Amino acid sequence: MRIGEVARRAGVSVRALRYYEEQGLLPAERGPGGQRHYPSSAVDRVGLIRQLFAAGLASRSVREVLPSVYSGSVPPGLVEHLENERVRISERIAELSEARERLDAVIANTRNPPSECRRPRE
Missing domain, CATH: 1.10.1660.10 (Multidrug-efflux Transporter Regulator; Chain: A; Domain 2)
Incomplete structure (x- = not known):
């Protein structure tokens, strides 16, 4: 082919x-x-x-x-290597989840700012 x-x-x-x-x-x-x-x-x-x-x-x-x-x-060491890769990926997922939560909070505050952050009307 x-x-x-x-x-x-x-x-x-x-x-x-x-x-x-x-x-x-x-x-x-x-x-x-x-x-x-x-x-x-x-x-x-x-x-x-x-x-x-x-x-x-x-x-x-x-x-x-x-x-x-x-x-x-399976050659020696391959399973351990893959397990280490899995740990690395899990850590990255946790980091991304935390970043998403922070972004969600920013979006929520932007749409509906807390009263102490609102400008007084003139």
Whole structure:
């Protein structure tokens, strides 16, 4: 399958596929003219790569995880690494939740300022 078809089926840009290849996440064979050719399984692999990125993993971590997904074997230290990533993501979620609560308070006060903040009418 050519790069444009994989991009269309996976819902990503051609540029994203090139990036995945550069990062060692998506192998491609090259034809005589240098064109990339992917197996039909590339579409599913791109979906998994996107899920892992959406989970907050860096490309280095995704590169470590992918072989385990396809082989079923987990190298030493991978589970601990993923657990650490989960903690990092949970901390970020807590930070974002706090920021949202602060923003909600600002919005509420802007819509209906407390009486001590209102200007007296002249």
